[in-house]
Amino acid sequence: MNEVRAEPLAAFLSEQVGSAVTVGELQRISSVGNAREPWLFRASWDGGDERCVMLVKAEAGQLETTLGPEFSTIAALDGSGVPVPPARWLDEAGAAFGSAFFVTAWVPGTADTRVLRKPEGDTAIAAVARQLAVAAARLHAQDPARFGHLTPTSPETAASDQLDHWEELFRRQRLEPHPGLVYALRWLRERLPRAARVSVVHGDLRFGNLLYDGDRLTALVDWEMVHLGDPVEDLGWVYRSLWSPARSLPFEEFLAVYAEEAGRPVDREHLRWYEVFNEVKHSVISLTGTRSFADRATTSLRHADRSATVPPFVRRILELIMQAPSC
Amino acid sequence: MLNPSVIDLLVGVADGLRAEVLEVLEPGPARDQVTAAIAIVRRVARALPGLVPYLLADIDDLQATLALLGVPPDAAAPRPDPGTDGLDVLIAFDLTLRDRIAALAEPDGALELGAPERRILIDLLGRMTERDAGLRLSPWER
Structure with a gap:
């Protein structure tokens, strides 16, 4: 990671705005995310003053993604009814200080997930989860033609495109055989579902990747895995046990809110396929982190033994497969 | 050397890092690294036997x-x-x-x-x- 400094950032922003920009209050924000390093600053120029968030692409880690699709998606969603931070500037070439980044306007809210662990649940979180269901349905209702920066797919190939992508990564990144994941990939390949429609899929839609202010959802963030695909993929991710708001709003209620907004029900076996797929996907993300550390592409110790998280994912895969009509 | 055991040694390293290093580090990458290192050492000590x-x-x-x-x-x-x-x-x-x-x-x-x-x-x-x-x-x- 190159050093983030106010002067080159100000020079870059001045070019973008077309007048002299000063950058103040530059500070790193703590984050549990791995792919982007978030910074907060205030940009001021003649006739403008805005609090901004800058997301700097991290060194190799758990994900191999570029910033362009993420930034363009956020920009395309402005005014769509899907809550996103207003997109401002992109430096994909890393011209300002050597690392790629993009800037959005600051949005109030927190991504704190500790409240999800309250045994009795939380009424504010229940309200936010309902708004998340509505936001997901609105996102999935967007016209894919407006997202030409994303790789196209079709209802027939949405599942296999994603499975191909993550299987290729699995075979490249694993440091040991992982027979449980090999079997899961086979199980998925034998049951590829057809998407009801092609949608914009957030790819990491969950608590922790959204901002909320009290009982109000203010923004969906962390779009680094956005793609065109099957909308059910997001539904198979949003209530995984690591970040589930189920203590505040049961999954069935979430799905009911989603189905009402989307105007169609969610098929449970279709959903199961994506639940299994998402356990595989998260496993591969973990394997990629460990591979990056093992290859010294990153020195971040958070990635060092990340593959030790895979067995609980495989346990969940086996539970889901055993509950299916055929295993 | 059998005592301290490898496990006692690892736990001692984690305790020492936590008490003497982690406590004086400001939030940031260095603190994140030490936090992760301590967690890994503790997990390895837990699993080793x-x-x-x-x-x-x-x-x-x-x-x-x-x-x-x-x-x-x-x-x-x-x-x-x-x-x-x-x-x-x-x-x-x-x-x-x-x-x-x-x-x-x-x-x-x-x-x-x-x-x-x-x-x-x-x-x-x-x-x-x-x-x-x-x-x-x-x-x-x-």
Whole structure:
């Protein structure tokens, strides 16, 4: 990671705005995310003053993604009814200080997930989860033609495109055989579902990747895995046990809110396929982190033994497969 | 040196880092690194006593399952002797067996996977995840 400094950032922003920009209050924000390093600053120029968030692409880690699709998606969603931070500037070439980044306007809210662990649940979180269901349905209702920066797919190939992508990564990144994941990939390949429609899929839609202010959802963030695909993929991710708001709003209620907004029900076996797929996907993300550390592409110790998280994912895969009509 | 034991040593390192280093570090990358290092050291200390029994149980189970599936043992790779072979030999042998199981699970694997074979395979995979949970190397296993 190159050093983030106010002067080159100000020079870059001045070019973008077309007048002299000063950058103040530059500070790193703590984050549990791995792919982007978030910074907060205030940009001021003649006739403008805005609090901004800058997301700097991290060194190799758990994900191999570029910033362009993420930034363009956020920009395309402005005014769509899907809550996103207003997109401002992109430096994909890393011209300002050597690392790629993009800037959005600051949005109030927190991504704190500790409240999800309250045994009795939380009424504010229940309200936010309902708004998340509505936001997901609105996102999935967007016209894919407006997202030409994303790789196209079709209802027939949405599942296999994603499975191909993550299987290729699995075979490249694993440091040991992982027979449980090999079997899961086979199980998925034998049951590829057809998407009801092609949608914009957030790819990491969950608590922790959204901002909320009290009982109000203010923004969906962390779009680094956005793609065109099957909308059910997001539904198979949003209530995984690591970040589930189920203590505040049961999954069935979430799905009911989603189905009402989307105007169609969610098929449970279709959903199961994506639940299994998402356990595989998260496993591969973990394997990629460990591979990056093992290859010294990153020195971040958070990635060092990340593959030790895979067995609980495989346990969940086996539970889901055993509950299916055929295993 | 047998005392302090390797485990006591690792726990002591984690405690020392926490008390003398972590406490004085400001939030930021250095603190994140030390926090992660302490967590890894503690997990390794937690898992270390069970590692050899884990490997031996895994090897026994994998060999028995391969036999149940009618896959002949590899005569060129005899089972290691835990009395004389080191940990690296046990791990390498276990990985060889896991590789053979993974090959069976592949879509183009040598074995036709009917319902009974799938059940045997899934049962094995379930026992493997239980053993992993018992080892407690995962940050999400308590």
